[in-house]
Amino acid sequence: MKVVLLERVENLGTIGDVVGVKDGFARNYLLPRHKALRATAANLKVFEAQKEQIVARNAAAKSAAEKSAEALDGSTYVIIRQAGDTGQLYGSVNARDVADAIAEAGSKVERNQIVLDTPIKTLGVHSLKVRLHAEVAITLSVNVARSQDEADRQAAGENVIASQFEEDRLADEAAAADMLEGGAGAAMADAPYEA
Structure with a gap:
């Protein structure tokens, strides 16, 4: 299906480009989200008549996204979750969880703007890409930990799981x-042997 783009679409084109896409992609994504119009003669005339308004609307949305990007870029958000001894989460952290953490901090990001290919399933500090606009993307960090103390230690660069294993090893050696040296077996060694 041929469509005319109303905004920049990654790996497809920019405003005003007439591109051929698969029917399902156009019907299910581009057309319902008002990212494109079918490339019919009537729609092309409508697009040319409204092109200045569409470009101005896109520029306004881009400038608003850039303002939000200044506040969010490089920030870190803490998400507390339960996890096992190896650092594997009991569940996962998905885009909705990240969006909720950002909202709790006072900013606003839609969950569909968060680029998360696979859910986060381990403790640690994870970098995520957030696409605020088709032309504006930022990177932020999500610190997934079992407690606020652990999150602080991870933020300082400590590998909490390795530290825990080292503490357990030292306790076992002790x-x-x-x-x-005479702990549990000392009482038995001092007692006379009776048969």
Whole structure:
């Protein structure tokens, strides 16, 4: 199907381009979201008549997105989730969770603007791309942790999971050394052997 684009669409074209796309992509995405019109003679005349208004509307939306981008670019948001000892989450963090965390911080981003190919399933600091406008994209960080203390440690650059394994290993070594030096077996060694 031939369509005329009403805004820039990534990997497709810019305003006013007449492009051929698959019917399903046009019917299910471009046309309902008012990103394109069918490229009929009547629609091309309408587009040419309204081109200045469409370009002005797009420029206004782009400038509003750039203002939002200044406030959001490079920011970090903390999301607290339950996770196992290996850092695997009991569930996942998706675009809706990230949008909710941004909203709690006082900014507004729609969940469909967050580019998240796969849900986040591990603890740590993850970088995400947010597309505020077809021509404006920013990067922000999401710090997924089990507690605020753990989030602070992760933000400082500490690998919380590796630190936990190291603490457990040291505790096990201390317990083994205590047993060898006379911990649990000391009482048995002092008692006389009775058969």
